[in-house]
Amino acid sequence: MLHRIYAALRGALALLGVMLLVVTVTPVGNWYARTLAGPWNDPDGDILILLGADDPNDGYIGAATYWRSVYGARAWREGHFRTIVVCGGLGIAESMRDFLVFEHVPADKIVLENRSGSTRENALFAVALLKNMAGRKVLLTSDFHMYRSIRAFKRAGVEAEPRPIPYALKFGSDWTQRWQVFIGLMIETAKIAGYRLRGWI
Numbered sequence: 001m002l003h004r005i006y007a008a009l010r011g012a013l014a015l016l017g018v019m020l021l022v023v024t025v026t027p028v029g030n031w032y033a034r035t036l037a038g039p040w041n042d043p044d045g046d047i048l049i050l051l052g053a054d055d056p057n058d059g060y061i062g063a064a065t066y067w068r069s070v071y072g073a074r075a076w077r078e079g080h081f082r083t084i085v086v087c088g089g090l091g092i093a094e095s096m097r098d099f100l101v102f103e104h105v106p107a108d109k110i111v112l113e114n115r116s117g118s119t120r121e122n123a124l125f126a127v128a129l130l131k132n133m134a135g136r137k138v139l140l141t142s143d144f145h146m147y148r149s150i151r152a153f154k155r156a157g158v159e160a161e162p163r164p165i166p167y168a169l170k171f172g173s174d175w176t177q178r179w180q181v182f183i184g185l186m187i188e189t190a191k192i193a194g195y196r197l198r199g200w201i
């Protein structure tokens with residue numbers, strides 16, 4: 001019995017070692033992030049839907065929310081958007097709005113959806129705001145998050161074009177962070193599976 005436990009433990013450790021090696025020295029994480037991101041053509045439009053991510057820490061937005069906000073400001077400057085709909089509860093939307101205003105996006109062009117606590121709620125609560133906004137809609141979020149979010153919005157009745165930003169790809173270019181990125185991708189995969197089982201995407 002003890003021999004079988006040791007054998008199982010050795011097998012598990014060997015598998016973990018192989019996974020660690022593959023994730024660290026190969027581009028498997030980047031490939032998967034690109035797969036989840038979908039088309040990468042930075043579409044222009046009329047309404048930019050900008051999704052928040054992690055919760056603020058001591059009044060500061062988290063890294064994923066920060067980078068989405070940076071690329072949201074860039075999209076505003078480079079494109080022809082009339083309105084930005086910022087989604088995120090727990091003060092995230094307000095923090096993103098403040099960042100965008102600092103980056104010279106007019107405050108009266110920013111609409112807040114600030115009740116949501118998940119990607120599904122982003123979509124469900126944004127529908128009420130978006131239904132009266134005519135024009136081409138573009139959804140901006142992190143590369144790894146795009147697969148689930150674009151489908152959640154479509155299921156909620158919002159047709160939008162994907163505009164992913166390089167988040168997992170950015171951090172995955174540093175080999176010391178590849179394992180952390182890979183874990184994040186696996187968590188996202190579990191969330192995708194959960195959304196599918198519930199019929200949310």
